[in-house]
Amino acid sequence: MALKTEPFVINIGPQHPSTHGVFRMRATLDGEVVIDLEPVIGYLHRGIEKLAEGRTYTQNIPFTDRLDYLASMSNNLAYVIAVEKLAGIPVPERAEHLRVIMAELQRIASHLIGIGAFLNDCGAFMTPFLYMFREREKILDLFEMVCGQRLTYNYMRIGGVSHDIPEEFLPALDKFVREMPGFIDEYDQLLAENEILLARAKGVGILPKELAINISASGPVLRGSGVKWDIRKADPYSVYDRFQFDIPIGSVGDTYDRYWVKIQEMRQSVRIIKQAMEQLPPGEVLTEVPHLLHPPVGEVYGHIEAPKGELGFYLVSDNSVAPYRFHIRAPTLINLTALRDMMIGWKVADAIIIFGSIDICLAEVDR
Amino acid sequence: MFVFNPSFSSVNHYLETLPPDWPGGFWLHWGVFVVIIFAFVMSMVMAFIYLERRGLGRLQVRLGPNRVGPFGILQPVADAIKVLIKEDIVPAKGDKWVHWLAPVVAFVPALMIFAVVPFQDGALLADLNIGILYVVAISSISVVGIFMAGWGSNNKYSLIGAMRTVAQVVSYEIPLVLSIIGVVLLAGSLSMNKIVEAQTIPFILLQPLGFLIFFLAACAEINRTPFDLLEAESEIVAGFHIEYSGMKFAFFYLAEYAEALAISAIITTLFLSGWRGPILPPFLWFLIKVFAVFFLIFWVRGTIPRLRIDQVMAFTWKCLLPLALINLFITGIEVVVLPEALPWPVIFVNLAIMAVLVVLWSKFFRLGGGRVEV
Numbered sequence: 104m105a106l107k108t109e110p111f112v113i114n115i116g117p118q119h120p121s122t123h124g125v126f127r128m129r130a131t132l133d134g135e136v137v138i139d140l141e142p143v144i145g146y147l148h149r150g151i152e153k154l155a156e157g158r159t160y161t162q163n164i165p166f167t168d169r170l171d172y173l174a175s176m177s178n179n180l181a182y183v184i185a186v187e188k189l190a191g192i193p194v195p196e197r198a199e200h201l202r203v204i205m206a207e208l209q210r211i212a213s214h215l216i217g218i219g220a221f222l223n224d225c226g227a228f229m230t231p232f233l234y235m236f237r238e239r240e241k242i243l244d245l246f247e248m249v250c251g252q253r254l255t256y257n258y259m260r261i262g263g264v265s266h267d268i269p270e271e272f273l274p275a276l277d278k279f280v281r282e283m284p285g286f287i288d289e290y291d292q293l294l295a296e297n298e299i300l301l302a303r304a305k306g307v308g309i310l311p312k313e314l315a316i317n318i319s320a321s322g323p324v325l326r327g328s329g330v331k332w333d334i335r336k337a338d339p340y341s342v343y344d345r346f347q348f349d350i351p352i353g354s355v356g357d358t359y360d361r362y363w364v365k366i367q368e369m370r371q372s373v374r375i376i377k378q379a380m381e382q383l384p385p386g387e388v389l390t391e392v393p394h395l396l397h398p399p400v401g402e403v404y405g406h407i408e409a410p411k412g413e414l415g416f417y418l419v420s421d422n423s424v425a426p427y428r429f430h431i432r433a434p435t436l437i438n439l440t441a442l443r444d445m446m447i448g449w450k451v452a453d454a455i456i457i458f459g460s461i462d463i464c465l466a467e468v469d470r
Numbered sequence: 471m472f473v474f475n476p477s478f479s480s481v482n483h484y485l486e487t488l489p490p491d492w493p494g495g496f497w498l499h500w501g502v503f504v505v506i507i508f509a510f511v512m513s514m515v516m517a518f519i520y521l522e523r524r525g526l527g528r529l530q531v532r533l534g535p536n537r538v539g540p541f542g543i544l545q546p547v548a549d550a551i552k553v554l555i556k557e558d559i560v561p562a563k564g565d566k567w568v569h570w571l572a573p574v575v576a577f578v579p580a581l582m583i584f585a586v587v588p589f590q591d592g593a594l595l596a597d598l599n600i601g602i603l604y605v606v607a608i609s610s611i612s613v614v615g616i617f618m619a620g621w622g623s624n625n626k627y628s629l630i631g632a633m634r635t636v637a638q639v640v641s642y643e644i645p646l647v648l649s650i651i652g653v654v655l656l657a658g659s660l661s662m663n664k665i666v667e668a669q670t671i672p673f674i675l676l677q678p679l680g681f682l683i684f685f686l687a688a689c690a691e692i693n694r695t696p697f698d699l700l701e702a703e704s705e706i707v708a709g710f711h712i713e714y715s716g717m718k719f720a721f722f723y724l725a726e727y728a729e730a731l732a733i734s735a736i737i738t739t740l741f742l743s744g745w746r747g748p749i750l751p752p753f754l755w756f757l758i759k760v761f762a763v764f765f766l767i768f769w770v771r772g773t774i775p776r777l778r779i780d781q782v783m784a785f786t787w788k789c790l791l792p793l794a795l796i797n798l799f800i801t802g803i804e805v806v807v808l809p810e811a812l813p814w815p816v817i818f819v820n821l822a823i824m825a826v827l828v829v830l831w832s833k834f835f836r837l838g839g840g841r842v843e844v
Contacts, residue, residue, distance in 0.1 A: 111626065113626045113627070113630075119707060120707060121705065132630075135630070135779055135780075222775065225775035225776065226695065226696070226698070226705075226775040226776025226777075227773070227774060227775040227776075228526075228695060228771055228772060229526075229530055230526075230529060230530045230772050230773065233530040233531055233532055234530070234531060237531055294774075294775065297774060297775065298832075299696055299774055299775050299776070299777055300775050302777070302778075302781055302836065303775060303776075303777070303778060303781075450778055450779065450780065451630070451705055451706070452699075452705050452776075452778045452779065453778065455705050
């Protein structure tokens with residue numbers, strides 16, 4: 104005998120502990136099963152793209168801090184790379200290396216949050232999350248040393264970085280780099296082989312390779328699906344072509360693969376930081392750049408491999424002090440487009456961890 | 471329940487079960503014991519809340535509450551005061567009576583379980599000869615309260631939580647009872663006090679598999695991680711008590727911890743030889759064991775993730791139920807065939823059987839469960 108059931112609509116978000124911000128999913132459930140899903144975004148829209156058109160190129164750097172606030176350094180870097188490309192500004196060697204160090208530290212910090220939040224969504228009551236925070240704090244301390252900020256750094260400048268590193272930075276970084284692989288192992292061992300996590304995450308929310316490419320996903324979401332695509336290798340920016348590192352890829356593209364890829368990427372980031380520290384040249388960290396930049400008329404697209412995917416800035420200059428058009432290619436917004444395909448047919452609990460595994464930041468999605 | 475409606479024919483029987491030197495009459499006995507139990511449960515719940523928060527703090531590389539009183543020991547008091555002065559909110563479209571009644575229905579059974587828990591030899595409110603049956607019967611009432619809360623709140627999240635709970639608790643009742651029967655077979659009595667008296671060695675050694683099944687099923691019964699699906703913070707926010715505030719919420723909170731305390735006390739009684747123990751006074755032994763079991767419960771909470779609802783159900787029907795039946799079967803054979811071999815050689819046999827069965831089941835059963843075509 105089949106019971107008569109009736110689907111019902113439930114709003115997951117915009118205020119919900121697992122939507123990582125003000126995201127809303129209008130889910131239609133049949134019992135526990137998600138049969139339809141409609142993502143609703145825009146609750147955190149601040150119009151950054153339009154605001155940026157009214158400010159000078161330098162004034163726009165703090166805006167980028169407020170995109171993905173868990174990876175402000177990377178946002179800074181993507182923007183200044185685009186502007187430097189537009190105006191043809193050279194960057195000193197030392198600044199390039201510092202940028203790489205900061206971007207990779209930021210990747211570790213962002214992935215720690217991503218993994219911690221994902222495990223929290225799986226129901227591991229705060230414990231992994233707080234363990235991840237322990238190391239994230241150390242990274243924030245390092246950032247505080249160089250720029251005095253812990254969240255919105257505003258560290259990168261057009262033509263370099265704002266400050267040279269203080270004396271105590273390198274020893275602290277060295278200590279961090281030596282300790283970190285051990286901590287990553289610890290995080291890996293916390294839950295990687297846990298039967299419950301395997302049962303929850305393996306095979307859940309598969310994003311097929313073709314679909315991942317078709318929606319132009321990027322970052323750990325794309326690599327989890329088994330596509331070896333990383334801007335750092337595919338279109339090297341800064342001085343990434345000088346460092347040895349591997350691109351970890353997943354096999355099937357389920358939530359577990361995305362989790363695994365993030366863990367492996369942290370190891371690679373530590374490797375890159377080590378090399379960048381060894382090769383760190385002395386010298387200037389900031390090129391002389393006119394106070395009011397008038398880039399030549401033209402357009403440019405600068406992109407980097409941010410922790411969450413390909414972060415790109417598309418700038419159009421009309422030779423005035425402000426960009427004529429300022430577009431952000433936000434990786435998490437584009438990764439979210441496959442959400443419905445990944446979630447349909449799974450249960451509510453799965454929907455939450457699938458969403459968690461994409462690792463989004465609403466400030467960047469809505470901008 | 472017997473306590474509130476004793477017929478005259480049974481009064482004499484109850485009087486016989488009193489400690490012989492207990493002062494005062496029948497009603498005084500009940501009155502005093504009820505007050506003592508209530509005070510005991512409340513103070514233990516406060517101790518549990520404090521312990522869990524501090525303990526989880528340690529597990530989660532943080533400090534935990536340490537501001538109120540020395541070592542934050544008054545934190546539960548501060549919480550209680552806060553909760554008392556909170557506004558009581560009733561959902562406009564909720565079922566007001568059901569919403570009002572639910573916390574009571576959830577809390578009272580948790581308290582009633584303590585009527586048959588022997589704190590030390592003979593020190594229990596009612597030494598029912600069907601004590602453990604009473605526990606099983608009473609403990610499943612609180613699920614009604616939870617479902618009432620889920621229904622009365624008129625909230626989709628609460629309803630999902632409540633539906634999950636009903637499915638889960640009803641399913642886990644079966645392995646729970648089956649694992650208790652193993653103990654009853656060994657003890658030869660349903661009376662809680664007799665069960666403790668029968669434990670010359672703790673039954674956890676004779677019934678390791680039974681203990682495992684009981685512990686897991688009890689965790690599901692009181693909705694602790696990894697079976698805390700009804701509140702599932704990250705999925706359905708708070709589940710059944712999402713629409714509760716103030717003192718009504720506090721009742722659910724109290725009920726949760728009172729149930730944890732009750733389950734710890736029952737595990738102590740059934741498997742850890744209750745108040746028995748050398749040197750220290752019996753009551754202290756009882757407390758030590760209760761706290762040890764509770765520590766285990768929140769240790770699990772601080773460590774592992776949550777299962778999905780279909781996995782939770784698969785776990786009980788595919789793993790716990792067959793294992794409980796096998797355990798019951800083996801225990802029955804042992805009691806009938808090898809009464810003279812009890813207890814020492816059987817301990818090792820049972821441990822070996824448990825190890826083999828658990829490994830076997832973990833090899834052949836995967837908790838997976840995939841996508842549903844829609």
